[in-house]
Amino acid sequence: DGGITQSPKYLFRKEGQNVTLSCEQNLNHDAMYWYRQDPGQGLRLIYYSQIVNDFQKGDIAEGYSVSREKKESFPLTVTSAQKNPTAFYLCASSIVDRGSNIQYFGAGTRLSVL
Amino acid sequence: DAKTTQPNSMESNEEEPVHLPCNHSTISGTDYIHWYRQLPSQGPEYVIHGLTSNVNNRMASLAIAEDRKSSTLILHRATLRDAAVYYCILRDKGGATNKLIFGTGTLLAVQP
Numbered sequence: 119d120g121g122i123t124q125s126p127k128y129l130f131r132k133e134g135q136n137v138t139l140s141c142e143q144n145l146n147h148d149a150m151y152w153y154r155q156d157p158g159q160g161l162r163l164i165y166y167s168q169i170v171n172d173f174q175k176g177d178i179a180e181g182y183s184v185s186r187e188k189k190e191s192f193p194l195t196v197t198s199a200q201k202n203p204t205a206f207y208l209c210a211s212s213i214v215d216r217g218s219n220i221q222y223f224g225a226g227t228r229l230s231v232l
Numbered sequence: 233d234a235k236t237t238q239p240n241s242m243e244s245n246e247e248e249p250v251h252l253p254c255n256h257s258t259i260s261g262t263d264y265i266h267w268y269r270q271l272p273s274q275g276p277e278y279v280i281h282g283l284t285s286n287v288n289n290r291m292a293s294l295a296i297a298e299d300r301k302s303s304t305l306i307l308h309r310a311t312l313r314d315a316a317v318y319y320c321i322l323r324d325k326g327g328a329t330n331k332l333i334f335g336t337g338t339l340l341a342v343q344p
Contacts, residue, residue: 122275149330160319160334161276176331208275212330218264218283218323219330223275 121145124209124224130232131196131203139194139227141209148214150192151221154178155206164207167192168214196229204231236320241339244310252305252338254320259300264323266332267294267305269316276319276334279305315342 122143131137143150149168153161163176167186181200186192192211196203206228210221237255244250256265267279280287280294282303287294293306307314319337323330 153334158336160336161332162334163331166331206273210275214330218266218281220266220278220281221276221330221332223277226273226275228273 122209122211122222122224124207124227126227127225129227129229131229132232134198136195136197137203137229139196139207139209139229141192141194141224142190143192143209143211143222144190145211145222146189147211147222148189149212149219150186151210151212152176152182152184152192152194153208153210155208155226161208164194203229205229235333236322236335238318238320238335238338240336241341243341243343244307244314246312246342246344247309250307250310250314250340250342252307252318252320252340253302254304255302256320256322257301259322260324262324265294265296265300265303266321266323267292268319268321268332268334269314270319270337271313271316279318281323310340310342312342312344315340 125140151166152164155161165184167173183195208226209224212219212221266281268276270276280292282294295304317337321332
């Protein structure tokens with residue numbers, strides 16, 4: 119089945135630890151995105167990438183890092199510099215054009231701090 | 233980025249139509265109107281989008297006001313599985329990033 123796979127579904131981070139969230143897509147989309155969602159809030163953009171080996175900061179990039187070495191994969195690392203990492207993290211992908219691009223989302227990773 | 237305003241919550245009865253309103257008075261001529269919905273503990277799901285004309289698909293209908301300052305998402309027969317948060321989002325057709333600006337949306341409760 120085509121779609122976006124995020125893993126793990128639940129993740130726990132210790133103080134001072136970096137953790138990496140996985141996002142893989144088989145939709146052949148060029149663009150991929152990472153969002154953060156806090157309870158009762160909408161999604162906020164962390165990072166996005168429109169092509170392999172290139173990515174840009176979103177609205178809340180501090181404390182996060184990404185890589186885009188393959189078209190299918192866009193992992194997100196939550197670094198120890200992110201002081202409030204507890205949230206629901208969502209990955210999405212889309213084609214890139216000037217039309218009404220539809221974004222397809224994964225099922226999310228819920229990150230908690232121990 | 234142009235903003236949207238939606239009611240915090242709405243209630244509907246099963247098998248009845250639901251009209252979810254959205255105000256976007258600062259919409260520009262190149263903004264698409266998108267609707268996504270998010271079921272509990274899941275990622276958002278695309279529902280429908282439009283630019284100027286009303287749109288229909290298998291999930292819903294989108295009615296866009298003539299001045300484009302407001303729109304309404306119509307679920308023709310609500311089911312319990314339609315209980316979700318519905319987001320109305322403006323997406324700039326000419327934008328470089330395809331960024332979606334999510335507000336807090338409308339929480340739709342469906343009663344049996």
